Amino acid sequence: xxxxxxxxxxxxxxxxxxxxxxxxxxxxxxxxxxxxxxxxxxxxxxxxxxxxxxxxxxxxxxxxxxxxxxxxxxxxxxxxxxxxxxxxxxxxxxxxxxxxxxxxxxxxxxxxxxxxxxxxxxxxxxxxxxxxxxxxxxxxxxxxxxxxxxxxxxxxxxxxxxxxxxxxxxxxxxxxxxxxxxxxxxxxxxxxxxxxxxxxxxxxxxxxxxxxxxxxxxxxxxxxxxxxxxxxxxxxxxxxxxxxxxxxxxxxxxxxxxxxxxxxxxxxxxxxxxxxxxxxxxxxxxxxxxxxxxxxxxxxxxxxxxxxxxxxxxxxxxxxxxxxxxxxxxxxxxxxxxxxxxxxxxxxxxxxxxxxxxxxxxx
Numbered sequence: 001x002x003x004x005x006x007x008x009x010x011x012x013x014x015x016x017x018x019x020x021x022x023x024x025x026x027x028x029x030x031x032x033x034x035x036x037x038x039x040x041x042x043x044x045x046x047x048x049x050x051x052x053x054x055x056x057x058x059x060x061x062x063x064x065x066x067x068x069x070x071x072x073x074x075x076x077x078x079x080x081x082x083x084x085x086x087x088x089x090x091x092x093x094x095x096x097x098x099x100x101x102x103x104x105x106x107x108x109x110x111x112x113x114x115x116x117x118x119x120x121x122x123x124x125x126x127x128x129x130x131x132x133x134x135x136x137x138x139x140x141x142x143x144x145x146x147x148x149x150x151x152x153x154x155x156x157x158x159x160x161x162x163x164x165x166x167x168x169x170x171x172x173x174x175x176x177x178x179x180x181x182x183x184x185x186x187x188x189x190x191x192x193x194x195x196x197x198x199x200x201x202x203x204x205x206x207x208x209x210x211x212x213x214x215x216x217x218x219x220x221x222x223x224x225x226x227x228x229x230x231x232x233x234x235x236x237x238x239x240x241x242x243x244x245x246x247x248x249x250x251x252x253x254x255x256x257x258x259x260x261x262x263x264x265x266x267x268x269x270x271x272x273x274x275x276x277x278x279x280x281x282x283x284x285x286x287x288x289x290x291x292x293x294x295x296x297x298x299x300x301x302x303x304x305x306x307x308x309x310x311x312x313x314x315x316x317x318x319x320x321x322x323x324x325x326x327x328x329x330x331x332x333x334x335x336x337x338x339x340x341x342x343x344x345x346x347x348x349x350x351x352x353x354x355x356x357x358x359x360x361x362x363x
Contacts, residue, residue: 002080002088007044010089011036014096015104028092030104035095045075046091049098051289052076055274056091063087094284102259159356160320160338162287163255164308166299167266169324170342171249171282173242182239183229197223198233206234207267209293237272247345249282251352256285260357264289265308265321267298288312299323300331309337320355322348 002010011017011028017035019026026038037045045067048056053076056064063082067075078088168174176194184190197219205215212234220227255262264286266273270293277283290308292298297307309316316336323329324342332339340351352358 002083002085004038004041004080006085007038007080007088010085011092014092015100017096030096030100033099035099036092039077042080044078044080044088046078046088046095047075047098048091048095049286049288050294051273051277051291052094052284054270054294055277058274060087064091161318162261162263162312162314162320163352163357164263164265164319164321164337165252165286166321166323166325166328166342167264167268167283170322171245171252172276172280173245174240175242176233176240178242179232179236179239180229183232193226193229197226198230203233204267204298206269207292207298209270209296211271237269238275241276244280244282245345248342248348251345251349251358252282252285254358255352258358261287263287263308263312263314265299265304265323266290267292269293299325299328302331302335305332305335305337309335320357 008019008026008028012019014030016030017028018030019028021027022034022037025040027034028036035047039045050073053064053066053073056076057066063079064076065079066073067077069075076091078091080088165171176198177190180190180194181187184193202215202219206212216230216234220230223230252262262285264283266289268276268291270291273291273293283289288311290304290311292304295304295307297304299305305316308314309319317338319337321329321332321337321339322342323332323339326341329339329341340348342348349358
């Protein structure tokens, strides 16, 4: 249980945090930007980004609920009587980092080291007690980003002002073969299974938010001899990830350290993303993230590019997408967005240097 006084002290313990009235309620701000409010004596609203809100609500349904402003998911409401200090401190820290100016955030994010004492939103402790300096988190939330206005047009050199990363194939080494090579003795048999049974076309429904409880039974009925292999697609989905593509993560780190706005646009299941966001700290570095499974629309559908631009107040001509799919790159360009087809971290680094987003020196 956390009292209102304890919640206030936790919010004010963050660097340069101040308390100000906001429509009759105490609000907590950094550099003039609200990161939390005491809604009433029993609840605190914490302004996380949308994926962070969904992760917290999914992991702590008895403590955290969603707060909508109009049609936008804007905050997580924490029931103080059901919360503990460590969880609330972590949520407030995430929200503060999303609002704090660059001079207050860590200058050089560490891609693999969790902060001391950080409890992830699934409730698992990652270190000794007490706060430490954290890797940057996703910032600011969608509602806040839209209020900041549109970004200025690019100069005559065409330099983009914001970079949008695909996740699988660019920052995360995702491939179903990482899993199925463990389950099939014969490579050709595995390839036949992936081309005729668990196909990417079948998997696309997952990226649109359709749960495996709906997609798997018809496929098992059609291919009962492969029932175990079909179930493995969702039951062992994390084994399809070989881990981060470290050199790509380093590029993301350098862009973030240079104060380049960075976003993520991913075709991913709604039920796998929250755990991955907790497992890989760099997924919390983004200024905003759009996950297809939460939206019900996926690349290359032009609607998801429009959603990205509108939600975060971006201009297509000043936004650069990095994606490993030729189809997605073509669709982004058709929407007026600059786009790079990802081939390797080295190639990507050179291309970002050419447009002036990286300075050509080692990070």
